[in-house]
Amino acid sequence: MEPVMTVSPDLERRAREALADIVALRQGVASEGRATFRRWRPRITRTGFAPSALNVAHYMAVRRRDLRLLQRRLMALGVSSLGRLEGRVLASLDSVAVALSALAGVASAATPPSQRQFFRGEARLQRNAAEILGPAGPGRNGRIVVTLATGDADDPAIIADLVRRGAEIVRINCAHDTPAVWERMIASARAATTADGRRSRVLMDIAGPKVRTGYVMTPQDRSRVYVGDVILLSREAQPSAPDIPFQMTCTAPEVLDRIGPGDRVSIDDGKLHGVITRAAHGGFLVGIERGRLGGVKLRSEKGLNFPTADLGLDPLTDKDRQDLDFITAHADMVGHSFVQTADHVAALQEELARRTPDWRRLGLVGKIETPRAVRNLPEIIVQAAGCQPFAVMIARGDLAVEMGFERVAELQEEIMWLCEAAHVPVIWATQVLEDLVKDGMPSRGEMTDAAMSGRAEGVLLNKGPNIGLAVDVLGRLLGRMGEHQLKKTPTLRALHAWDERGPGPAESGPGQ
Secondary structure (H helix, E strand, O other): OOOOOOOOHHHHHHHHHHHHHHHHHHHHHHHHHHHHHHHHHHHOOOHHHHHHHHHHHHHHHHHOOOOHHHHHHHHHOOOOOOOOOOOOHHHHHHHHHHHHHHHHOOOOOOOOOOHHHHOHHHHHHHHHHHHHHOOOOOOOOOEEEEEOOHHHHHOHHHHHHHHHHOEEEEEEEOOOOOHHHHHHHHHHHHHOOOOOOOOOEEEEEOOOOOOEEEEEEOOOOOOEEOOOOEEEEOOOOOOOOOOOOEEEEEOOHHHHHOOOOOOEEEEOOOOEEEEEEEEEOOEEEEEEEEEOOOOEEOOOOOEEEOOOOOOOOOOOOHHHHHHHHHHHHHOOEEEEOOOOOHHHHHHHHHHHHHHOOOHHHOEEEEEEOOHHHHHOHHHHHHHHHOOOOEEEEEEHHHHHHHHOHHHHHHHHHHHHHHHHHOOOOEEEEOOOOHHHHHHOOOOHHHHHHHHHHHHOOEEEEOOOOOHHHHHHHHHHHHHHHHOOEEOOEEOOOOOOOOOOOOOOOHHHOOOO
């Protein structure tokens, strides 16, 4: 005879109550998700993305609710607490409903998903990542993306070495160099092969409308700006305003028509932060509220950001349109800098379509670097992935400048969760192993950051003299961490840190 499971009356009661909440939750999520999906459906021409769009619509509906109390009740009942439902929203809710029905001793109205159905979203994400980013290196899930330097164009051995070490993707920033230089870089990348015979892919980022400081005026006796100082931001220098010793113009003077008192200003990629206090001398006075203790030199050609203002800038400049002629003929992926809305994506797609009838096969990487882009990310994903292979790059440097350093860690998690729900691969970017790349030794903090990057499908390394060593270190780190973590899910590989074997050295490779 099979043993009979006995359930206490208290457990049955709690299971029935939780089941009622799960059923109601599923009904609400399914209804809201269908409504959102119907609004998105006309933009989806890539039919394979439709199930992913429906799932991310369901995910957005779930995350509009605060489920923390329900989660604790589910944990106490020994069933899933819904903490890892990103890639399979309805399947997760149905599985929990079936388990709760068994505990409550009632017939389940939900159909239990098969194992294949339950992990279907995970398989879609893996396929999408391989389609746009190519296969990952042996023993790891994450791809390594390397930014090429100008000098690499004339030394094919450098690029060949990076690819051999395990760089699956080479990145070219179109803000620098010329088509002749890019062509030499790409020729070297195409000729190189990895240790197992694979060739790297080419990502080319269009520059976008970067606003920078123009003419700068400082006092003769002091060039550094400190907290408490005031800077005049205007269309042209104002020598008739000697009471304001610090002055600057910007490279896109039209933005002054879109800003005003109360708007925040970031100078030199976040080294100085201030707020516009009032209009003056045909421009605005910016009071500096945060900055380095030792002050910051005010210089020309430094980044200017206005996090709280909609600058109305076209994310495609005339230079970008010229560069797209080259990109569509030579690259595997185009990186869309400063994309902020679905309309921006559609405008780029129109430009691609003008240049090649096969544009839907070209990968698109959306660089998420502003608050507006974060807010519009679901619409950006649908417009992009609904038409062509798509990945999201989390540009953490620009996000930190725009939204503050305190928000970056939180936002990068939310972006990764949303992308997982849409089965869209993510590239983790900005300052990964920066000290190692530039100085030869990593900090402890950046090693932890690099380990966390293993939850993304790609990791970007910037250029520097020790980039080859960084590729080696990151490859081993991704291999080891991949055995412990798959997206949000810890995986329970056997551990040996506390037994006689002890933890292996870094050089021992994955699984040691």
